[in-house]
Amino acid sequence: KAGVTQTPRYLIKTRGQQVTLSCSPISGHRSVSWYQQTPGQGLQFLFEYFSETQRNKGNFPGRFSGRQFSNSRSEMNVSTLELGDSALYLCASSFQGPASEKLFFGSGTQLSVL
Amino acid sequence: KQEVTQIPAALSVPEGENLVLNCSFTDSAIYNLQWFRQDPGKGLTSLLLIQSSQREQTSGRLNASLDKSSGRSTLYIAASQPGDSATYLCAVPLGGATNKLIFGTGTLLAVQP
Numbered sequence: 682k683a684g685v686t687q688t689p690r691y692l693i694k695t696r697g698q699q700v701t702l703s704c705s706p707i708s709g710h711r712s713v714s715w716y717q718q719t720p721g722q723g724l725q726f727l728f729e730y731f732s733e734t735q736r737n738k739g740n741f742p743g744r745f746s747g748r749q750f751s752n753s754r755s756e757m758n759v760s761t762l763e764l765g766d767s768a769l770y771l772c773a774s775s776f777q778g779p780a781s782e783k784l785f786f787g788s789g790t791q792l793s794v795l
Numbered sequence: 796k797q798e799v800t801q802i803p804a805a806l807s808v809p810e811g812e813n814l815v816l817n818c819s820f821t822d823s824a825i826y827n828l829q830w831f832r833q834d835p836g837k838g839l840t841s842l843l844l845i846q847s848s849q850r851e852q853t854s855g856r857l858n859a860s861l862d863k864s865s866g867r868s869t870l871y872i873a874a875s876q877p878g879d880s881a882t883y884l885c886a887v888p889l890g891g892a893t894n895k896l897i898f899g900t901g902t903l904l905a906v907q908p
Contacts, residue, residue: 685838714894724884724898737895771838775894783829784894786838 683708685774685787693793699760702790706753706774712736713755714784715747718769727770730755731777759792767794797822799887801899808875809907816870816902818885823863825887829896830859830870833882842883843870875906 686705714729726739730749747757831839843859886896
């Protein structure tokens with residue numbers, strides 16, 4: 682069974698641009714959540730989607746948005762990039778999404794904003 | 796507000812040693828606690844998930860315990876190996892029907908051959 686797949690693996694953008702990251706969950710998993718990891722702030726929750734609906738959202742500005750498709754694949758978008766958006770963006774999936782399940786993470790997308 | 800801290804921030808041990816990593820949380824009303832491992836520049840791998848009703852979970856050389864009343868969890872690694880070198884993170888969910896996890900700051904473990 683394939684794991685969680687994130688593309689692209691690396692991305693370099695300049696300030697003001699926008700970026701779209703993609704996540705394909707494990708087959709059969711319906712919950713997809715996104716996290717931002719930086720050396721200073723650690724791992725911070727961005728949002729969670731379940732059956733194409735946003736179920737939870739973290740404390741990030743509106744420049745960060747996401748969506749989930751009917752096949753459970755998810756994308757996140759960051760508009761008007763800032764230097765502080767440089768981070769490792771991680772996607773995680775689980776079957777249903779209750780807290781009793783293990784989360785399976787992808788390898789992440791390393792975003793560098795110049 | 797739930798806060799999760801991990802001590803120590805970094806640990807270096809010789810191969811073969813048994814070691815304990817600590818995780819503390821401020822709100823004891825948790826549904827479960829997960830321990831993850833992260834290799835440099837990679838994603839997280841879930842090691843152990845302890846439900847709130849459990850006291851401990853074991854997987855191979857790993858044993859995790861949970862004491863909700865004191866707000867603490869420990870990850871015990873027996874007979875450490877160089878391949879165990881990684882960052883170890885603990886996390887608790889914010890609520891029962893969500894994957895919104897609050898992560899600790901992590902412990903960077905180096906096992907010297």
